[in-house]
Structure formats: C-alpha cells, structure tokens
Amino acid sequence: MHRYRFVLFRPLQFLPVLFGISVITFVLVRLIPGDPARILLGTRATPTALARIRAQYGLDEPMWAQYLYFLKNLASGEMGRSTLYKIDVLPLIATRIEPTLALVTMGVLLSLAIAVPFAAISARRQGRAADQAVRVVSTLGIGFPPFWLGLVLILLFSVTLGWLPVSGYGETLGEKISHLILPGLTVALSLSAVLTRSLRAGMIAGIHSDVATAARARGLSENAVFWRHVVPNALVPTVNLLAVNIGWLIGGTVGVESVFALPGMGQLLVRGIFSRDYMVVQGVAMTFAVATVLVNFLADIVTVALDPRVKL
Amino acid sequence: MSGAAPLSGAASAPDADALPALTVEGLEVSVRTEAGLRPLVSGLSFTLARGETLAIAGESGSGKSITSLAIMGLLPPPAVRITGGRIKLGRTELTDLPEGRMRAIRGDRVAMIFQEPMTSLNPVLTIGTQLAEAIRAHETVSKAEARARALEALRSVRLSQPERRLDQYPHELSGGMRQRVMIAMALALRPEVLIADEPTTALDVTVQREVLDLLRDLQRELGTAIILITHDMGVVAEMADRVIVMRDGRMVEEGRATQIFTEPRADYTRALLAAVPRMGAGRGRPPVEAEPIARLSDLQVRFDLKGGLLGRTQARVHAVEHVSFDIRRGETFALVGESGCGKSTIAKAMVGLVPHEGRIEIGGQTLGTLDAAGRKALRRRVQIVFQDPMAALDPRMRIGDLIAEPLVIHGIGTPEERRARVGDLLTRVGLSPAQMERYPHEFSGGQRQRICIARALALRPELIIADESVSALDVSVQARVLDLLAALKREFGIALLFISHDMAVVENVSDRVAVMYLGQIVEMGTRDQVFGNPQHPYTRRLIEAVPVPDPLHQRPPAPRLAGEIPSPVHPVGAGPERVRLADVGAGHLVAG
Numbered sequence: 001m002h003r004y005r006f007v008l009f010r011p012l013q014f015l016p017v018l019f020g021i022s023v024i025t026f027v028l029v030r031l032i033p034g035d036p037a038r039i040l041l042g043t044r045a046t047p048t049a050l051a052r053i054r055a056q057y058g059l060d061e062p063m064w065a066q067y068l069y070f071l072k073n074l075a076s077g078e079m080g081r082s083t084l085y086k087i088d089v090l091p092l093i094a095t096r097i098e099p100t101l102a103l104v105t106m107g108v109l110l111s112l113a114i115a116v117p118f119a120a121i122s123a124r125r126q127g128r129a130a131d132q133a134v135r136v137v138s139t140l141g142i143g144f145p146p147f148w149l150g151l152v153l154i155l156l157f158s159v160t161l162g163w164l165p166v167s168g169y170g171e172t173l174g175e176k177i178s179h180l181i182l183p184g185l186t187v188a189l190s191l192s193a194v195l196t197r198s199l200r201a202g203m204i205a206g207i208h209s210d211v212a213t214a215a216r217a218r219g220l221s222e223n224a225v226f227w228r229h230v231v232p233n234a235l236v237p238t239v240n241l242l243a244v245n246i247g248w249l250i251g252g253t254v255g256v257e258s259v260f261a262l263p264g265m266g267q268l269l270v271r272g273i274f275s276r277d278y279m280v281v282q283g284v285a286m287t288f289a290v291a292t293v294l295v296n297f298l299a300d301i302v303t304v305a306l307d308p309r310v311k312l
Numbered sequence: 313m314s315g316a317a318p319l320s321g322a323a324s325a326p327d328a329d330a331l332p333a334l335t336v337e338g339l340e341v342s343v344r345t346e347a348g349l350r351p352l353v354s355g356l357s358f359t360l361a362r363g364e365t366l367a368i369a370g371e372s373g374s375g376k377s378i379t380s381l382a383i384m385g386l387l388p389p390p391a392v393r394i395t396g397g398r399i400k401l402g403r404t405e406l407t408d409l410p411e412g413r414m415r416a417i418r419g420d421r422v423a424m425i426f427q428e429p430m431t432s433l434n435p436v437l438t439i440g441t442q443l444a445e446a447i448r449a450h451e452t453v454s455k456a457e458a459r460a461r462a463l464e465a466l467r468s469v470r471l472s473q474p475e476r477r478l479d480q481y482p483h484e485l486s487g488g489m490r491q492r493v494m495i496a497m498a499l500a501l502r503p504e505v506l507i508a509d510e511p512t513t514a515l516d517v518t519v520q521r522e523v524l525d526l527l528r529d530l531q532r533e534l535g536t537a538i539i540l541i542t543h544d545m546g547v548v549a550e551m552a553d554r555v556i557v558m559r560d561g562r563m564v565e566e567g568r569a570t571q572i573f574t575e576p577r578a579d580y581t582r583a584l585l586a587a588v589p590r591m592g593a594g595r596g597r598p599p600v601e602a603e604p605i606a607r608l609s610d611l612q613v614r615f616d617l618k619g620g621l622l623g624r625t626q627a628r629v630h631a632v633e634h635v636s637f638d639i640r641r642g643e644t645f646a647l648v649g650e651s652g653c654g655k656s657t658i659a660k661a662m663v664g665l666v667p668h669e670g671r672i673e674i675g676g677q678t679l680g681t682l683d684a685a686g687r688k689a690l691r692r693r694v695q696i697v698f699q700d701p702m703a704a705l706d707p708r709m710r711i712g713d714l715i716a717e718p719l720v721i722h723g724i725g726t727p728e729e730r731r732a733r734v735g736d737l738l739t740r741v742g743l744s745p746a747q748m749e750r751y752p753h754e755f756s757g758g759q760r761q762r763i764c765i766a767r768a769l770a771l772r773p774e775l776i777i778a779d780e781s782v783s784a785l786d787v788s789v790q791a792r793v794l795d796l797l798a799a800l801k802r803e804f805g806i807a808l809l810f811i812s813h814d815m816a817v818v819e820n821v822s823d824r825v826a827v828m829y830l831g832q833i834v835e836m837g838t839r840d841q842v843f844g845n846p847q848h849p850y851t852r853r854l855i856e857a858v859p860v861p862d863p864l865h866q867r868p869p870a871p872r873l874a875g876e877i878p879s880p881v882h883p884v885g886a887g888p889e890r891v892r893l894a895d896v897g898a899g900h901l902v903a904g
Contacts, residue, residue, distance in 0.1 A: 209431065210431040210432045211431065211432060211433065211434045211435075213426070213432075214424075214426055214433070214494070215434070216418065217386060217418055217419060217423065217424040217426075218418065218419035218497065218498075219415050219417070219418040219419030219420055219446075219449045220419075220445070220449050221415060224445075224449070228445070229434050229437075232434075232437075233434070233435070236436075306436060307435070307436055308435070308436060308481040309435055309481070
C-alpha cells in the first residue's frame, strides 16, 4: 500500500497552510470597519463600560498580541468567546456545523445522482435530441443563481404542491432529511450542471478511445464497454472538479442557508459579521478553511483509489 | 504451455481444411460526407486459408485499417459503413449479421490486436481483470476459472512472472509486455482469425523482433489465420505467406510474398519497394574531413525525481551519461538507439532546452557560458526538426508566418524581404510560394515536415538536428524527405545530427554513427565501421533485429529472450557504471 503512504504524511503539510489561513482571517476580520465594543453596548454606552468590555475581550491590546492570544487559545482547543452569544466559539460552531455539513453532503449526493445518469444519456446519444436537452438544461443550471433557484423550488414544492417544508431544520432524522431536500436540490442543480459537462466530455472521449474499441473487439456489449471502460476513466478528472466546487459550495452555503432558514454555519457567519463578533467570524472562517483543505485531501485519496497510475 | 487444451469453436467440421477461414468478396466501405457517399475501400476481394498469414500492406489512407474494422464490424457508426460486397467467416455471413450475434463472434472467432498497446488497455483495471473479462464475455465460467485461464494465456505469450502480472496495472508494464498481454487476450479463446493492425509499429526494433517471433510461434501452435496490417515491408517479408498491396482503397496487387518481393507486377508495388530503406544499401562515402561545428565533451543530463514530505530529490534519471562526440561541418552524424536511450535528450541539451553538465561547444562557443543575447545568437546556428510536424506547427498560423517567425524573432530583414525569403524557402523544399496563405492542416504529413524543414532553414543554420524527423512518415514520403535533406545539406554545407531508432534509415543517410544504450554511447565510428563491422553486442542485436524486406532472407538463429532494458533511474549518489570506449582501429570506438 505504498501508494497510500501520503495519507500519513500529507496532514503534516496542512500545518503551514492552516497557519497562513489563521493569519489571513485574523487580519481580514479586523479590517472590517466598526468597533465591536460599541456595537455590543449600543451607541449610549459610557466610555468606562466600553473600556471594560475592550479589556475583557483583549481588544485594547495591540494586534500582534491579540493574534498571539488567539494562537495560544487555539493550541488549547479554544477559539475565544463570542461577544454576541456570550459563549465560547468552539461549542457554538459545534452546534451549527451539523446542518451545514448535512446540506453540503445532500447537495453533493444529489448532484452526483443527477450528473452521472444525465451525462451518460447525453454522451451515449451524442448530437441527438436527448443530448441537446441535457446540454441546454445544464447551461441554464450554470446560469441561474442558487438563491433564485431556491425560491422557485420553495414556491413549487412547498407553497403550491405542499410536499416539502418551506424552511427550518427539524429535530428527528426524518424531519431533517425532508428539510434538507429542497436546499440540497438548490445546491445540486448548479453543481450538477458543472459536473454533467465535465463527465459528458470525458465519456465522449472514452467512447471513441482505443480502450473502448479494443474492448468492443473482444466482444463486450456496448453497456459493458461503457460502464466498465468508459465511466471509471471519465470519473477521475471529475473528482478534482468536484473537490474544487465543494470548496466553493462550503462558502456558498451562506446564501442557501439564509433562503431556507437553516441554522448552520453560514447564518452564524452572517450574524457574526454584522455584529463585529471577531471571534465567531474568525472561528467560522477557520472551520471553512479546514473543511476545504480536508475535502481536497479526500479528493486526493479518491483519485489515488480510482486511478492506479497516480502517485502522490 | 497451453498447447494441450482443446480448440474451441473453430475447425471441427470435416471439410474445414478446404473452407477458407475468411472470404471477402467485392467489399466496399463508404463514408457519408456532405457531398454524398465517398468510398474508402472498393472492390476488395480475397480469401484467407486456415493457418495462413496474409499481409495487407499500404501507406496511410490506403484503406487497410478500414478493411480490418469492417471485418470486425467495428466501423465507426453512423458515418462509415459497408455499402457493398460480402464478408464470410467460415460459413457465417458477417455483413448483415445483427449486432448481438456479431458481438458473440468478436473476440471469440475473430480477434484483433491494435497498434498502440499503451492506449488499448484500460489503465484503471488490472491485467487479470481485463483478461478474465474477455474470457467471460464469451464463456460462462466462474471467476476463479477465468483467472486460471487468464494465467494460462499469459504463460502462452511467454510473459515473465505471469502470476504477478495478473494483479498489475498496464502502466506497470513496458510497451512490449503490454503488446504480449494484448496478444494473450486476443488468442485466449482460440479465434479462427486474428487481425493484427500494425502490431509492432509502436515498439522498439528489438521488442518488435520478439513480438513477431511470438506471433509466428503461436500461429504454428494454434493454426490461427492471421491478417497482418502493416506499412512495413520488412515485417511483411518476415511474416506473410501472401500479400495484398493496397492504395487509395483499392487492391493494387495480390500474390505470394516471394513473388511480390522478387517480381512485383504493379508499378506502385515497385515504387513502394524501392522506397524501403534497406540495410547494406548505403553508399560507401569518403569520410568528411572538416573542422567540427559541434563538440560535446563529457555531456551529462540528469533529471531529479522529487518526492516525499519536503520535496527532496529521491532519485535521478540518468538520461545522458558521459557522452562525447564531434559533428563535423557538412557531415551527417547519426545517433541511434531505442526509446529512452537518451538520444533526444542530447538534442534538447544542444539547443539549450534542458540543463546539462559537461561541455557543449557550437562553432567554438560554449553553451553554458553565454548570456541571454549570446544564447539567442547561438540558436541561429542550430535548428531542430521534430518528429511530429503537426505538433510542431501552430495550427492557427499561416505557413508563411510560421516560416517567417524565426526571422522575426531574430529581427532579420524587412517584411518584404522576409516574404521573398519564405517564398524562396518554400520552393526549395518542393512547395509553392502560392501556398503561403494556407494553414498547416491543409497539408499532408510529408508536406508539413517540409514546412518544418523550411522553417529550420530560414536562419541559414550551420547545424540541423533532425530528431526522428522522418519516423512518422510513409516510406515513399520518407524517401523523398530524406532526399530533400541530403540535397539541402550538399547545397548549403549544413551539418546534420540525425537522430533515429531506424537502423536501415541511419545506415542509408549517415557518415558517422553513434549507438546509444541507457544514456551512454556503446559504439561509434564511420558508417562502414559500425554497420560493416559491428563490435558491441548491443549494436549487433539492433542490426539483427531489423526486419529485412526479402522473404528469402534467412535469419541467423538468435536466442529468443524477452529482455527488458534496465531502468535509467538511480538513487541519489548512485549511478550507472561508466562505459569506457576503446579504439579498435581507425577511430572505431567500442565499449569495453
């Protein structure tokens, strides 16, 4: 299993990446205009009260000192205290991570469930009506903004048909899943459009490849040629495309969570920004960054598993 | 060995010997174009007896590959299809067989191997999986049994360590091994007919020899009828009982191999045979005595392989090791060797495309010591012509601009002068100045290579490096391009570094020759010394491996070894053993 050895060592390379991310988010958050103490206490707060709050959250210290505190806290597993929610950031994020994670997972699964069959239909009927239809729809999917798609889906499935809940998250697993279908679909419609195009191109190249011709010459049926010799090779480049898009998606949940009132990280981030809750913004940004790094790591593992030629 | 296993499918009928394995009658294959149906193959008729080898020879566009795809029922739908005639496999009419029944025949009764073993195997599946899949496509056997059969098939193609190969992926095997796997796959079900489409064209000459030997042995053992599609008349002479020569989709001549080679009837066959480079046909020429234009001493090129956590160098590819030679003004110096021997790396080092150690002197100037302006000036003196002219010509530029580009880069002449010069160059390489406004795709392969040569000539270089420049061309085109190079060399007194894997071509064009193996020169001397009196075993092996275009030629029995060339990759600090060249007389250098 020499090829998988990178799984052990690659995480060490994350350390400098994460350090860079922490510096950037720390500085960027503090570039947002506005004074967190004043936002917290309101416009009529006394200078003494403001000073006390600033001292309490370490906001009166120079920026480098604040960063060192931040690092020190991070090392002991803390991300500071939210000025808005008055609790530690880490447990706060922990309560919000599940809906976001579930939304992204749902979106990715649905988009694969849409993209693979559509790309297959399209590639195997290249140039015919079904192919044209898939291409038109996927172009539209790329063109429409997700928040707009989300509203249309709510109108159709929740308001008109009444099949699915309008918004919110729910308590039981069943409730959660039914609440996630529409937001997941919203995400999936844009994502699957990108994936379908990449898969279709790879499959068409595969259908005309020497590998496919040689497999046909061995007497394999067109289905066997397609699913065994064309699809696996077309999946390899798509995995990396998917990873890049999941990175975008994690940041993009902000909009979808707002439309569907999902209590996830995106909502937390928006509220954190408006109330200059430095610690929350920092914490959420760090979490998004770590997630993106992990997704790419995962994509590397999948690529190695799919393509024996790849060495990392 | 698998010889004892019962033959499947084929050859149980009592009159099987009388019945041809394959009959083709008046075959016509056409492609649908905007202007209607255009025939790619027409009026083709032949029979293939059991156990016979029929070669279909011809240059590109002759319709030989289309014919093989038509027999397999694999013509690319819907544009290309059979528009006339019949194909019969034994008693089975194939021409209008429904796809389902044709599929049952494909791979079982007719099998095919392709030119590119690199791209014909699925990179993400193991060899064993692909072999078992081919068997299970036709026979209902368990997975374990299919695996056992796959192993047996790998043994029959004399692959080393067959058990291990089953679990390996295609990229872990060399080109020759992959082609053996393809043959194993094709013959696993004992087909009546095997179609081999340029089976050795992508392989090195010594590997080609092994694969041809293997095909011949297996045919003798299994009685398979073979259709061998090839452009290489040497391969035809070695393998074929009968030959069909095709041109532009029509049969030009058919006959026994001996007859085709000794008394060809058609003019085209005669021209084709005349164009084939033959060993021993090179004219004895007086050696060129002139001062050197290029001098390489102790040239080394190594590529670091980085890896691990910190991206440290973990191993090095020793591409070129301690290579020294001179190229004299006006001579043709040939570097010959098999793929990966470092011959093209030397070319790249000489034009400054890869960093090198050691010394490269061109016209008295040392490459490594020059500043940017000096290097640019030096590039005027050395030009390179690559193997694939389509890849070397920007498809979006007109050929007039392509040829003028070096002049523009070096700031030579006014636009009018450049235009005149381009017209002149085009005439010189046998094209017309009127074609200046056209794009590369409007030309044939040979014409494109002429364009590349014209571009290389634009700066009036003193040395042209021809890196496999004629290898991708049809023999008749190849002969004309070689004539052109020779004429230009005489006219302008240019020295030529001719890099090739083709021993016969090298023997025909070179004044002096260096044979490379694993990054080092193992033998060097004049053409007569190296080809007339080869001393190093590797040189001899290369020369003996070249297929001779004469069916009566008796090959000296040579040991059949499936030798793989060792890897040029060494750990940091280690390296290959240095070869010492000794003079065996009159400047003929041989590795000791």
